């Protein structure tokens with residue numbers, strides 16, 4: 458079986474490209490020479506520029522815009538990859554880029570026209586962070602675009618600013634008097650409130666490592682459908698097909714693939730041998746540990762990755778009710794189940810707060826609440842999140858999470874297991890929710906640290922209250938929280 462999607466890892470439109478040798482370290486050296494950039498790359502830059510302007514001006518989501526825009530353009534796969542890298546990279550490094558540019562634009566970049574500001578950002582991103590593009594080529598391309606879209610004064614200004622940047626050498630230069638949190642925020646391009654929060658929760662070093670890891674493109678990983686093929690057998694097929702595949706260190710069900718392109722376009726995916734899933738997410742079904750024949754409730758299940766994994770672990774024997782608030786999302790779960798040949802999954806769409814009125818109390822052996830959350834553990838995939846989220850978002854979603862947990866817990870049988878998980882790093886949404894729940898519900902106890910997941914990861918993951926917390930720097934997987942509760946009576 459061969460991959461037939463044929464996309465280069467850096468070229469999958471809409472997906473953040475996998476990391477590679479083309480990227481520089483945290484701060485690159487500007488002044489370098491080399492071959493000129495190609496004319497084709499110019500259109501990649503223009504496509505990226507249009508997307509960046511719409512993200513900034515209209516609040517559009519970069520991943521959705523990338524998908525739709527790149528489908529409409531006639532860019533080669535390589536150029537689509539460059540446009541994708543420029544969009545995600547410029548958004549991810551926004552704060553650092555603006556800090557540097559403000560030192561070179563006399564009236565400040567906030568006063569520039571949006572397209573000029575974003576042209577400077579994506580050009581500086583190439584200069585500071587992309588090895589494969591010679592700095593002078595990045596400047597020339599920026600000047601060409603400025604000439605095409607603006608008057609001579611603008612192209613002269615763009616040229617002057619970028620050439621001054623090149624002359625300045627190693628960037629950014631940070632003032633001595635910054636606080637440690639301000640330094641991390643500026644150097645690694647994260648909002649100051651986030652850095653302060655993580656420094657308070659995890660310490661300064663861990664906060665800096667989180668920010669650095671969030672700027673790295675995620676690796677591609679897949680979950681093997683063990684009802685159809687073993688991990689070793691699929692791994693062997695991938696290696697034979699020339700993919701740089703290796704077993705996941707996080708999950709026994711996972712394979713990490715570097716530069717393999719979009720694995721959802723392979724025949725392995727189409728035939729149900731694998732699902733595309735982050736390694737951290739694969740831990741959740743394992744923590745639920747459903748057995749064949751059990752009744753399982755997945756409260757917030759779309760698009761269905763964890764429901765499907767549970768169905769695989771149950772060998773398709775038993776019953777999984779996979780629910781999501783949104784009917785169109787619930788259909789995605791049904792599609793996954795069909796692709797994987799899982800008949801034990803039934804789908805529904807209701808507010809999880811109402812599930813306690815839909816089912817009899819104590820009617821499930823296992824419950825998964827993979828709760829809606831702030832998503833700050835997946836910033837690598839969605840860098841826009843850094844700039845969209847505010848501290849108050851964390852507080853409001855934490856209140857919903859506590860309500861959901863209390864409500865669905867009634868549906869668990871005594872002796873049963875309830876897993877609460879989020880793809881965030883915020884303690885208010887994680888250990889605090891569990892601590893409050895256990896305080897109010899003496900019939901429940903923590904069972905996290907007796908699970909095989911914890912035993913495997915305990916040297917790396919953090920014990921966070923009554924759960925385990927993975928941070929993005931631990932394995933290069935998503936930041937994730939998992940707490941496993943058992944009902945005693």
Ligand SMILES: C[S@@+](CC[C@H](N)C(=O)[O-])C[C@H]1O[C@@H](n2cnc3c(N)ncnc32)[C@H](O)[C@@H]1O
Nearest residue numbers: 757758759760761762763781782808809827829
């Ligand atoms: C973290 S995602 C779930 C991911 C899913 N478990 C998986 O592995 O594919 C959270 C989901 O909760 C759903 N959701 C949000 N609020 C909800 C509610 N009140 N009731 C049910 N589902 C909800 C969202 O639509 C979203 O699909």
